[in-house]
Amino acid sequence: MKPSLTVRRDLSNNLRAAYARMWVRLRGSNRDPIALGAEIGLPILTIGAYVILYHAIGLPATAGAAVIVGGAMIAFWTNVLWNMSSQWFWEREQGNLEMYMVAPVSRMAILLGMAMGGSLNTGIRALGIILLGIFVFQVPFQLREPFLVGIVFVLTLVALYTLGMLFASLFMLYGREAWNTANLLQEPVYFLSGAYFPGFYGSLVPQAIQFAGSLIPMTIGLDAIRRLAIGGGDIYSVWLHIIALIASILILFPIARRTLNYMESLGKKEGRLTLRWQ
Amino acid sequence: MVALDQVDLEVYDDEIFGLLGPNGAGKTTLIKILSTLLLPTQGEARIKGLDVVKQAPQIRRMINLVSGGETPGYGILSVKENLWFFSQLYGLPRDFAKDRITKLVDQLELQDYLNTRMSKLSTGYKQRLNLARGFVNDPALLFLDEPTLGLDVLSARHLRTLVKDWIKTGGKTVLLTTHYMAEADQMCDRVGIINHGKILACDTPQRLKTKVAGGATWKIEITPNLSQPESVKSVQGVLGLSQNDNIETGITTLKLVLEDESVMSDLLSKIRDNGCKVLNMGKSEPTLEDVYISLVGTGLEE
Secondary structure, eight states, rough: OOOHHHHHHHHHHHHHHHHHHHHHHHHHTTTTTHHHHHHHHHHHHHHHHHOOOHHHHHHOHHHHHHHHHHHHHHHHHHHHHIITTTHHHHHHHTTTHHHHHHSSHHHHHHHHHHHHHHHHHHHHHHHHHHIIIIIIIIOOEEEEEEEHHHHHHHHHHHHHHHHHHHHHHHHHHHHHHHHHHHHHHHHHHHHHHHTTTTHHHHHHHHHHHHHHHHTTTHHHHHHHHHHHHOOOHHHHHHHHHHHHHHHHHHHHHHHHHHHHHHHHHHHHHHTSSSSSOO | SSOSSOOOOOTTTTTTTEEEOOOTTTHHHHHHHHTTTTTOOSOOOOEETEEEETHHHHHHHHHEEEETTOOOHHHHHHBHHHHHHHHTTOOOHHHHHHHHHHEEEEEEOOOTTTTTTTGSOOHHHHHHHHHHHHHOOOOEEEEEETTTTTOHHHHHHHHHHHHHHHTTTSOEEEEEESSSSSHHHHHHHHHEEEEETTTEEEEOOHHHHHHTSSSSEEEEEEEEEESSSHHHTTSTEEEEEEEEEEEETTTTEEEEESGGGGGGGHHHHHHHHOOOOEEEEOOOOOHHHHHHHHHHHSTTTT
């Protein structure tokens, strides 16, 4: 077969696999109404509590809006962590990882499918939180640049899911520690990204924490969206955020790809890809 | 720990090759190396001339793997949806995949369960689905790792027939691991007997049986079982011994492979020294189990 045909066939194969994995995620979630209800409903309770608290202590209404945006965005991190990165661990326990390894398909394509399915699902949850903010708590949004918000949102998601791919390579070899590691990565990011803080990141958080937080794409993206959607900012107020997000993607993607290949090779040498119930 | 030691095998096109050995013999390790799931620490393996380490992506287009007792797929999806999902991992176009799934569902008699969630299937039907998944890309080489594990007699027979019919379509090869002697005997064109990571013998089942036919194979029923089986094994001229206890009847069946029948009187006296009573005895036609006993010295179940 000519090399160009092989490339086309492989690309088509990987896109089909990514679409199929996305479809599994969407179909699976929709068949489990309790899980779906819990995913959408439970975070709303937490966020609602913060909004009421900030209102009760006399903070301006923008504090509630900041929490609403933070709650909507942090849902994507939870999704990246539990439904993509650590998913390799569950897939191995089910025997699916072996099938992915035997099939002529890139592991990145499977992760892409998980990311697409997960972000669509989580998008519904995020939308639910935003609607709650607007219609129930009546938090104020000043959306002057909706297109720019869209760009920042997409860049943040791409950076987050690329980070998820990097973590996925670790979870590929993990045993029972996968659960604890996912927890370990969840709460600190909630804190460092300032998801539930009542304002802009720089004005609230000490510099030492800001430095640690700025290493996480979620922090950068969330702050940029808050500046655009709550502070009424424009491109001049978030251009640095956009550059930082693009840089994150450009740095993280090749690292994720190489790490995934390395960990797969290591797993095959040590036989850990096919070990269960470690 | 050495899982495979100096394994040297060639499997031909259009054959069902069986790897027969006890648990821990190295069968699954060998299959995992060949199916690109494990890297060998040394040596090389090729499939259709392609190196399993350096040319794994090309090999993956030609193979599939079905492991008994495993149920890959998503419990929340139906049989049809799971098969569609796996067909997409092999890049099958939509209509083509649909036709193939319909055909496989018919062949594996899964029609009534097409829209049933995988989590609600019985073990036997899950294994049928697993096998259908293995056929979904119509591989040139299918690895079957103990495919009838946990299946009832009828399901296992159905599965064996299906694999034998499939290989007749031409251009196909099956590498089967099993520890069921009858399954290997019935299905395989050639059999490799493996123990402690080493291939002890490799030939057609008939030729392997002929090799032990020069000696004598006996089946002796005793009660109770041997308290010191080693004392019987150590009798000069005993090549191998296996004992199967029937808990319900209290009868133990000894299968013995002997150099010749002159050792019989020494053998019987050793059995009596063990405090056993001989209930029945007779010469038997050699089976693959006898081949295994003569090569390894014990039965597969021990």
